[in-house]
Amino acid sequence: MNYYYLVVFLCITVPLPALSYSGEYYASRATYYGSPDCLGTPTGACGFGEYGKTVNDGQVSGVSKLYRGGSGCGACYQVRCKIPEHCTEEGTKVVVTDYGEGDRTDFVLSTAAYGKLARPYMAEKLFAYGVVDVEFKRIACQYNYNLVFKVLPHSKYPSYLALVPLYQSGTYDIAAMEIWQDDRKEWRPMRRAYGTVFDITDAPLGAITLRYQAVYGYGDYKYWVMLNNVLPSDWQVGYTYDTGISA
Template sequence: MNSSDTDLATSPAVATWYGAAEGPGSTGGACGYGDAVAKAPFASKIAAGGTSLYKSGSGCGACYQVLCSANPACSGRPVTVVITDQCPGGPCASDSVHFDLSGAAFGAMAKPGQAEALRSAGSIHIQYTRVPCSYPGLHVAFRVDNGSNPNYFATLVEFVNGDGEISAVEVGQGSSWAPMQHLWGAVWKLNAPVHGPASIRLTSGVSRKTIVATNVIPAGWRPGATYSSNVNF
């Protein structure tokens, strides 16, 4: 996971960590990415966002650089993380900005050999900035929800460059476009048949750019299958 911008102004936040010490936080997660968070391109560098970052799921996929300097174990070097989960309640809700980082991401902010020392602090003050997401060599992919059927279609949207988060999703069949509803996390649904081949039009969350993944959902699509497009922001 790369970011395409590194020298940006930062803002203060609070960071904690969860899950295994060197792990991906959770392979469930409130965005729907599942065990993909432990693999490239996420490579366990993820965060569960507090209220202001998770944004009821619309913040899923956004990329941030985080760094710490207040603790002696901090390296001061930025680490890029993706919002893939929600941190509900407690400080995650009361802090204005709260990152509950994976153990791997939290430790990555440390000096060499100091990851465990930094994690032992539990909660630290950090600096963060929003950065464009960049998934070199990858196109936007659509993972069809397991609950989809001939009269109901839902899909996870992943590997979105740029803003990372999505504000609108539409399904195109023939000459007509039908708006999908945000279901949860990075999953969108349509309460109508999708026969395929079908196109999907995405609108990015901040810049409001649009792209069309033409005929990305084939005829005979299957629940649980992932279909990669040939486009990205």
């Protein structure tokens, strides 16, 4: 992922509504990477594709330590910078869609997200810093959509299946995914291919039943969520399938 400290992208910013904060904030630093439309990138390390560019109105971020081998993909964070004369108290909410490293930063924000940190008419001055001190906390992702699984284009029906979850609400990470093999009467682990993309060779025939492991916090609380027949027997490459789960 390419990002630039010295190029200023001026995006129209709208102040965020006041939010009620809970939980602990952590100190860090943030920078930004550029794109002509001020949005994110569709080629991020999480495997989200175009969704990674447009989700949350382009308020997205690459992360370093928070990436956690890909399990941190899709997480939401409240980020606010610590320059009172230039920054709002609310900051911005971002969705993790990529891996990115800067100068001792946890966040490499899209220019749209970075601009949201600024007070009205202060965006240009904030971009000139290149890197700013911030504080952040994990927050629940909220969408007007259910969790869906997209069958990625390089899948090959019926033998090879690669899936990526989209619109993952709440504050959990998807740590693992398994597929039910009915003829063996056992759960087979899917491989985390990269980011939050899970795949399997020799996928079972018929409708696909999956389960994923939801993990909260530092792994103190985890459980499995089963999705019975979430993909039909004639699943198609490039299609998305609704899980019916909204949180």
